Amino acid sequence: MSKSVSCAATSAARASLTTRCSVTLQSGALKLVDSHHVRISRIGEVKTYESTRKLYRHLERGTGRVVSATFSEVNAKFFISFTLEVTRSIPATRSPERVIGIDVGLTALYTGATAVGEHALNVANPRHFVTAEKKLPTPNALPLDVKGRAPVRPPPSAGRRPTPASSRFTPTCAMLART
Numbered sequence: 444m445s446k447s448v449s450c451a452a453t454s455a456a457r458a459s460l461t462t463r464c465s466v467t468l469q470s471g472a473l474k475l476v477d478s479h480h481v482r483i484s485r486i487g488e489v490k491t492y493e494s495t496r497k498l499y500r501h502l503e504r505g506t507g508r509v510v511s512a513t514f515s516e517v518n519a520k521f522f523i524s525f526t527l528e529v530t531r532s533i534p535a536t537r538s539p540e541r542v543i544g545i546d547v548g549l550t551a552l553y554t555g556a557t558a559v560g561e562h563a564l565n566v567a568n569p570r571h572f573v574t575a576e577k578k579l580p581t582p583n584a585l586p587l588d589v590k591g592r593a594p595v596r597p598p599p600s601a602g603r604r605p606t607p608a609s610s611r612f613t614p615t616c617a618m619l620a621r622t
């Protein structure tokens with residue numbers, strides 16, 4: 444059983460003391476009893492707060508091995524972290540039964556055809572731009588005020604500077620000039 448112990452104390456901004464201690468144990472010093480208990484040599488069984496079900500299943504099947512575990516204490520709270528070695532099998536890919544070619548287009552989102560050239564599928568294009576364009580105001584529609592009235596610009600009186608146009612008035616005039 445090999446272990447390494449480290450402790451550190453740091454001072455936080457509020458002058459409270461934060462302590463961190465950790466112990467690292469190799470695989471021979473610990474064993475998972477079930478999905479909620481870890482047996483540590485010289486200490487005994489320790490219940491875990493979170494389930495270690497996936498780790499326990501890997502150990503039962505023989506597809507995983509615990510390399511080491513680190514026990515740490517931060518402000519009187521204890522944590523355990525496992526270092527694992529997991530063997531995973533990648534399922535074999537099967538050859539496709541049917542091959543089609545797909546073309547991405549404008550009128551149809553995508554079109555498919557088989558290797559011989561017969562039409563296999565056609566998916567219509569969702570016309571987001573067309574529906575959004577219908578929601579846009581027509582150039583002849585002037586922006587309305589809060590009460591639904593068209594804005595009226597009073598004539599500038601003598602001796603005063605004319606008030607600047609509103610932020611909506613200038614772009615509306617530019618939009619009407621383009622049409």
